[in-house]
Amino acid sequence: MKILLVEDHPELAKSIASYLTQEHYICEVAPTFDEAREKLALFTYDCVLLDIMLPDGNGISLLKLLRKDGVESSVIIISAQNALDFKLTGLSEGADDYITKPFPLPELHARIKAIMRRRSVHKNNIITFQDITADLESLECRVNGKLLNLTRKETNLLLYFINNKGRMLTRQAIAAHLWGDYTDNLDSVDFVYQHVKNLRKKITDAGGKDYISTVYGFGYKLNAADS
Known part of the structure; x- marks a missing residue:
């Protein structure tokens, strides 16, 4: 939260x-x-x-x-x-x-x-994107019904992508969302790349499609079309 x-x-x-x-x-x-x-x-x-x-x-x-x-x-x-x-x-x-x-x-x-x-x-706790579903209460994420073994940061990252589908998210914005104000004093947010890489791999390993596209030099975007 x-x-x-x-x-x-x-x-x-x-x-x-x-x-x-x-x-x-x-x-x-x-x-x-x-x-x-x-x-x-x-x-x-x-x-x-x-x-x-x-x-x-x-x-x-x-x-x-x-x-x-x-x-x-x-x-x-x-x-x-x-x-x-x-x-x-x-x-x-x-x-x-x-x-x-x-x-x-x-x-x-x-x-x-x-x-x-x-x-x-008073709200539906399940959000979906294509073949991905996420339960906002239990924080369980699935691909075609198969449970993903995500870390807390990976779960928050996936929810952030789904809530901003179709929008380009900069590495700085992703870092600030996941780590809050602690990123203000960092010289680099390149560590975001590894978290995105891990999330993409876990989704595709579970049989899902890779919807996360890289916007080179800027950040990432969750698209309905294959990357």
Whole structure:
């Protein structure tokens, strides 16, 4: 699961991101309104943890923009503002939950899990692409019904390709999706090549077709036609 934490307090952001990473989430941090909006325009997140008071804007305004743009990510407002009108405003604008600072990190984790469980009840957990199926709840991926033995990163990579089928994905975008903000300080993202290579091999070894084409010098694309 991929989470965007919109929080301008460095120590709190570091604490939350570290905790969620230990719980096996991919957690990216955006300390400002503008950076959060940019990330949300480029990437897909399962859940957004949204502070109300940001240095260059208001979290409620960002929430309105998300819902206006049709972004379906779950949203949990995290704020020091405990007034009832703040909570009602956030929930009426499309937030899924509201938690007041300070809060125990296990409580935040429990709320994230509860929201994602509720969401899974109301949507089809199976996504498909040609002869490939993926269960979003169990994270099992199959080719013509045959289970693929994928690592967590390979599973996330395959889901990322399916959700962006037909779009060219750069190596930088893939690295940022799989590893979050940790890729900012890397000199090279050539390691993406090996993960894509392993995923392609496991799909074809299971009898599937190779739908992942290489866009030389840029990245990769999932196409319906054979590569």
